[in-house]
Amino acid sequence: MDSEHSCGDSQPANSPASTVTRHSNGNVADRLTVMASLLPSAVAIAQPNGPVRDDTTRSYKLTTFGALDEQSTTIAKGLIRWGVRPGMRIAMLVPFGASFIELTFALLKAGATVILIDPGIGRKHLVRCLSEAKPDGFMAIPKAQAIRTVLSRRFPDAKWNVTVGDKWYDLNWLWSGKTLSQVLELGKTADDIKLPKIESSNPAAIIFTTGSTGPPKGVLYTHGTFHAQIDRIRDRYEIKRGSRDLACFPLFGLFDAVMGVTTIIPDMDPTRPADVNPRRLAEAAAQWEIDQAFGSPALWNTVVRWANDNDFSQPFPTLRRILSAGAPVPAATLESLRRLVHAEAEIVTPYGSTEALPIASIESREIISETGPASAKGKGVCVGTRFEGVSWRVVQVDDGPMDSIEQTTEMKQGKIGELMVSGPMVTDQYVVRQDQNSFHKVRDGNRVWHRMGDVGYLDSTDRFWFCGRKAHRVVCGKRTLYTVPCEAVFNAHPSVYRSALIGRGQRPNQTPVILIETIPECFPKTPQDRDRLQSELLNLASRNPLTMRITEIIIRDKPLPVDIRHNSKIFRERLTEELQNEH
Numbered sequence: 001m002d003s004e005h006s007c008g009d010s011q012p013a014n015s016p017a018s019t020v021t022r023h024s025n026g027n028v029a030d031r032l033t034v035m036a037s038l039l040p041s042a043v044a045i046a047q048p049n050g051p052v053r054d055d056t057t058r059s060y061k062l063t064t065f066g067a068l069d070e071q072s073t074t075i076a077k078g079l080i081r082w083g084v085r086p087g088m089r090i091a092m093l094v095p096f097g098a099s100f101i102e103l104t105f106a107l108l109k110a111g112a113t114v115i116l117i118d119p120g121i122g123r124k125h126l127v128r129c130l131s132e133a134k135p136d137g138f139m140a141i142p143k144a145q146a147i148r149t150v151l152s153r154r155f156p157d158a159k160w161n162v163t164v165g166d167k168w169y170d171l172n173w174l175w176s177g178k179t180l181s182q183v184l185e186l187g188k189t190a191d192d193i194k195l196p197k198i199e200s201s202n203p204a205a206i207i208f209t210t211g212s213t214g215p216p217k218g219v220l221y222t223h224g225t226f227h228a229q230i231d232r233i234r235d236r237y238e239i240k241r242g243s244r245d246l247a248c249f250p251l252f253g254l255f256d257a258v259m260g261v262t263t264i265i266p267d268m269d270p271t272r273p274a275d276v277n278p279r280r281l282a283e284a285a286a287q288w289e290i291d292q293a294f295g296s297p298a299l300w301n302t303v304v305r306w307a308n309d310n311d312f313s314q315p316f317p318t319l320r321r322i323l324s325a326g327a328p329v330p331a332a333t334l335e336s337l338r339r340l341v342h343a344e345a346e347i348v349t350p351y352g353s354t355e356a357l358p359i360a361s362i363e364s365r366e367i368i369s370e371t372g373p374a375s376a377k378g379k380g381v382c383v384g385t386r387f388e389g390v391s392w393r394v395v396q397v398d399d400g401p402m403d404s405i406e407q408t409t410e411m412k413q414g415k416i417g418e419l420m421v422s423g424p425m426v427t428d429q430y431v432v433r434q435d436q437n438s439f440h441k442v443r444d445g446n447r448v449w450h451r452m453g454d455v456g457y458l459d460s461t462d463r464f465w466f467c468g469r470k471a472h473r474v475v476c477g478k479r480t481l482y483t484v485p486c487e488a489v490f491n492a493h494p495s496v497y498r499s500a501l502i503g504r505g506q507r508p509n510q511t512p513v514i515l516i517e518t519i520p521e522c523f524p525k526t527p528q529d530r531d532r533l534q535s536e537l538l539n540l541a542s543r544n545p546l547t548m549r550i551t552e553i554i555i556r557d558k559p560l561p562v563d564i565r566h567n568s569k570i571f572r573e574r575l576t577e578e579l580q581n582e583h
Contacts, residue, residue: 025197025198026198026199026200026201026202026223026224026227027108027111027195027223028108028223028227028230028258029072029105029108029109029258031230032065032068032072032105032257032258033069033073035065035069035241035258035259035260036065036066036068036069036070038065038241039064039065039066039241040064040065040066041064041065041066042064042065042242042260042262043062043063043064043065043262044068044256044257044262044263045062045063045068045098045253045257045262045263045265046060046061046062046063046262046263046264046288047060047061047063047097047265048060048061048265048266048267048284049061052267052280052283056283056286057283057287058283058287061098063098063102065257065260068101068102068105068257069105071102071106072102072105072106072109073106073109073187073195074184074187074188074190075102075103075106075180075184075187076105076106076107076110076187076195077110077186077187077190077193078183078184078185078186078187078188078190079106079107079110079112079160079162079183079186080110080190080193080195080196081186081187081189081193082160082178082183082186083160084110084112084136084137084160086110086111086112086196086198086202087111087112087113087202088111088112088113088136088137088160089112089113089115089133089135089136089137089206090107090113090135090136090137090138090139090160091115091117091130091133091135091137091138091139091158092104092107092114092115092116092139093119093138093139093140093141094140094141094164095119095141096250096253096265098265100250101253101257101263103139103180105257107139108204108223110195110196111195111196111202113203113204113205113206114204114205114206115130115133115135115205115206115218116205116207116208116251117129117130117216118208118210118564118565119271120272120564120565121208121210121216121564122564125211125215125216127147127151127154128215129216129218129432130154131154131155132433133206133218133431133432135155135157135158136157136159136160137158137159137160137162137177138155138158138161138162138177139164140161140162140163141163141164141165142163142165145161145163145175145177146174146175148161148175149174149175149176159177160177161175161178162177162178162179162183163177163179164180198223199223200222200223200224200227201222201223201224202222202223203220203221204221204222204223204225204226205220205221205226206218206219206220206221206431206432207219207221207354208354209353209354210354210563210564210565210569214573215433216433217430217436218430218431218432219354219355219427219430219431220427220428220429220430220431221427222427222428224424225424225425228389228423228424228425229255229357229358229425230255230259232358232387232388232389233255233358235388236358236361236387236388237321237323237346237348239259239261239292239321240260240261241259241261242260242261242262243259243260243261243291243292243321244261244262244288244289244290244291244292245262245290245292245293245294246264246266246281246284246288246290246292246294246295247263247264247293247294248266248268248270248273248276248281248293248294248295248296248299249270249273249294249295249296249325250270253265261292262288264284264288264290266281266284267280267284268280271564272567273295273298273299273302273567274296274298274299274301274302274562274567274568276295276302276303278302278303278307279306281303281316282312282316285315285318285319286318289318290316290318290319291319291320291321292319292320292321292322292323293316293319293321293322294322294323294324294325295323295324296324296325296326296327296565296567297324297326297327297328297333297568298326298327298562298567298568299567300322300324300329300333300337301333303337303340304333304336304337304340307336307340308336312340313339313340314339314340314341315340316340316341316342317341317342318342319340319341319342319345320341320342320344320345320346321345321346321347321348322337322341322346322347322348323349323350324347324348325350325351325352326563326565326567326568326569327568327569328349328375328381328383328466328484329349329364329367330372331367331368331371331372331373331375331376332372334347334364334367334368334372335364335368338364338368346363346364347363348361348362348363349362349364349367349383349384351384351466352425353452353453353454355426355440355452356421356423356425356426356427356450356452357425358425359383359386359387359390359392359421359425359452360383360384360385360387360390360463360464361383361384361385361387362382362383362384362385363384366382366384367382376488376492377488378485378486378488378489378544378546378547379465379485380456380457380466380467380482380484380485381465381466381467381484382459382463382464382465382466383463383464383465383466384463384464385461385462385463386462387423387425389423389425390421390422390423390425390426391422391423392421392422392458392464393408393410393419393420393449394410394411394415394417394418394419394420394456394457394464395408395409395410395411395417395418395420396408396409396410396411396417396418397416397417397470397473398418399470401438402438402439402442402451403438403442403443404442404444405442405443405444407442408420411457413457413458413459413460414457414458414459414460415457416455416456416457416467417455417456417457418451418452418453418454418455418470419452419454419455419464420442420449420450420451420452421449421450421452422447422448422449422450426448426449426450427450428441428448429441429448440453453469453470453471454466454468454469454470455469455473455482456468466484467482467483467485468482468483468484468485468501469483469572472501472572473503474501474503474507474512475503475507475509475510476503476508476509476511476549477508477509481501481512481546481550482501483500483501483572485546486501486512486514486546486547486550487499487500487501487514489540489541489544489546489547490516490537490540490541490547490553492540493533493540494519494522495518495533496516496517496518496519496522497518497519497520498517498560498570499514499515499516499517500514500515500517500560500570500572500575501513501514501550502514502515502572502575502576502579503576504552504579511552512549512552513552513553513554513579514537514541514547514550514553514554515556515560515575516533516537516553516554516555516556517556517559517560518533518555524555533555534553534555537553538553560575561574561575
């Protein structure tokens, strides 16, 4: 089924997604069935199908809510008929798209635990994480199945393997298991099969952290975790059924489906959001009259630069809600972004982590008018106010493990410490790298607190101001420097795109070093230009108490390395290694 236009007339009038929170059981996939009963013919997923035409529109392959629910149920029944049982761990190695969404819901309906890992993590980390997750099977494209077969000793329990995609289908016998077509055929004749009863406390997924501050850790999500996340995001941002979301962050497409929101899959590589072609986004937004989009700060920064370079005044006139997560978004970027979208648009930055999301949120106008100017002076980045059901506290920084809440010392208002959070959207444990539980999970009776690893402080209105990662602080004797406040001083220079504070040596006797990534067109062309820029930056540093002791500044010839998920967080561990290798 192809779309020549936006197909918006197939959607019902906007209505609150919050009107459907009833569930026949605890399975989060049951929400999709509820949506399918309400919106059977509405478009759930639109995926580009062919090149852009001369009039800048393109054909899309459409999946309705009814078809998504029916097909995922058929696959789930086929898996059950074959022998897949609740609790089995199935690794998902399928590129983001309609098939990814469909298969994820199928596995959830079958009661399986879905293993999700960022594809950009690199082969070495990917194989190691998958091996440690001990999958019972793989739902994967042929190339991934071939690699699994070659490395079969790393996955001794992987007996339930489903090959997705037509390529190499005739070689399926090499890696055993079944094709997706075969599973579908099993499901079509499985009328007697009933989907398992799932409780909210049952495992739903193992999602790996990016590994930006150490080896990736496998976080256990229950169905209840997903329920809590969906409810909070929907209610806080007033997301309505019938909205159209340009899903530049893949996992949000799963949330769209259970909120009655159409997922428009953008023409981009989701593992490289900073390299997006903004023109493709603008074309999709116009064709579908997009009113919502989720993307990383790196993506929106690319969009802003593109619009400025091409003098586009408002390329996204229908866009009324932007969510941007993964790293702080500078006030200047938000101010520029506001000019590209609907005048009444809300641009929000939800704060959290793989282990605890969403925790807090702040809107762009609050950043532009109030917190942004304070951030530029080194006060940290305000992440806003708590979501409903979240409890938080700031405690004294401690790098060691903690068994109970009695071991923590709460900091006074305005004093920097580590943030701890609890609530129904906060996960209880790591199931891969379980040794990390004692460093991040703190027992408090029946409650579990998660140590975020983020340092900052609470202000008089109970907003959290993020000052960086605990692991990235630089300790110089009795003085501790935090990355975000210090870097803000240097980022204020008009030639600086971003900077990174790194400690040379070991705590508590480190020497602070600032690494500079310039705006491309401002990169010094001669040694004299470089000396002049360094002198200006040293002068900036000397005028601020936070940075007056920083005397080593390195202007990099290449961009700072960033995380794989959002392309926004600076990969400081790699920079530390580079500094150490210099000597």
